[in-house]
Amino acid sequence: MLKSLLHWRLSSFYFFYFATIGALVPYWNHYLKDLGFNDAEIGELIAIVLVTKVVAPNVWGWIADHTGKRVQIVRLASLLSVICFAGVLFNSSYWWLAIVMLFFSFFWNASLPQVEAVTMNHLGQDTHHYNAIRIWGSVGFVIAVIVFGQWFTASDTIDQVRAVVGGVIKVREKATTSTMLPFSVLPYLLLVLFTGIWISSMMIPKEDGVKKISRKRPLCESLCHKNVIFLLLTTFLLQASHGPYYAFFTRYLEESGHVDKAGYLWAWAVVAEIIIFVYMHRLLQRFGARNLFLVAFALTTIRWLLIASVPGNLGVLILAQTLHAASFGVVHAVSIYLIHHYFTQEHQGRGQALYSSLSFGLGGAIGSLFSGYLWSTVGGSTVFYISATLSMMAFVLAWFGVERDNNRRF
Secondary structure, rough: HHHHHHHHHHHHHHOOOHHHHHHHHHHHHHHHHHHHOOOOOOOOOHHHHHHHHHHHHHHHHHHHHHHHHHHHHHHHHHHHHHHHHHHOOOOOOHHHHHHHHHHHHHHHHHHEEEHHHHHHHHHHHOOOHHHHHHHHHHHHHHHHHHHHHHOOOOOOOOOEEEEEOOOOEEEEEEEOHHHHHOHHHHHHHHHHHHHHHHHHHHOOOOOOOOOHOOOOOOOOHHHOOHHHHHHHHHHHHHHHHHHHHHHHHHHHHHHHHHHHHHHHHEEEEEEEHHHHHHHHHHHHHHHHHHHHHEEEEEHHHHHHHHHHHHHOOHHHHHHHHEEEEEEEEHHHHHHHHHHHHOHHHHOOOOOOHHHHHHHHHHHHHHHHHHHHHHHHHHHHHHHHHHHHHHHHHHHHHHHHHHHOOOOOOO
């Protein structure tokens, strides 16, 4: 009973955190565009959120590992992110938004890596339960991206019922042009979700005995491990390839004539992610980390090639979004398990922070920047061809860098 309650407390944090991403990532671009910013400025403002992910998780991870107050840091960071984001409501100039996003994201990006460490430490030997907890983050993303999509985009379909996540989540469409919300409402809705993150962080139980661990193994020993180096390099390249997707995919769909399908295409990608999370433990046991990495990187390359070459074909886009199960679901799940293994408990916070900062942070920031600078000049298709090149580079590095006998059992 206590373990079940613990799982639900942790799951609620993931739910609200990724629901926020489901509202922020697909639609923040449109909010900034409505404010009058050009593509380069939009790419820069989005990149600020990702750049802070390079610094913030490592700063907070160091503090958490040295104080042992990981949960308290999550709670404080969650509260400060709400306060800082509220600054968006007072001004809409470029430099004001840049400063607000800098401070907000410094705290927002601090919490998730520490919750990952808390979750894995609470699970102990039962790490295979991680996917059952993390899956609720994907559910939160699906709900947010569909609901917000219905609020912010017009639809000619009335009273049509669509089932999502195998019939578990059902959204009844009644969106018409007259019921659309302006994008100026988005910051207020995001504040509600950020508040949900803070409230759920207050329910996460503190860890026992974190400060009692003697530091016998230096951090550099883990950092210099060959598999850790190649893990960080390949995930950096992979997330850089995702930069155009997170920053401009909704715009890309609009330019391709699928704006009314944007919410559903985003949601379907995460539904595929949910499905793969259910089976990840079995896949790891059967195929091993190296083989899963190689397959995931290859499928990611195919995904970007499909999006780049046939943007007008809805069936192809659905197939490409299905491959999100590999490009995010498989890669992230394997990476979390490997980081947990390679970094001892006294370094768990910094290990998860390093993975988050170099992949989602630095990789995502570079991807957002190059897509913002190139989108208006070379077009969306060319940008996604560049993404395919980056994911193929990740495949090559994994092929030569990850140990062939790495079939670790989880």
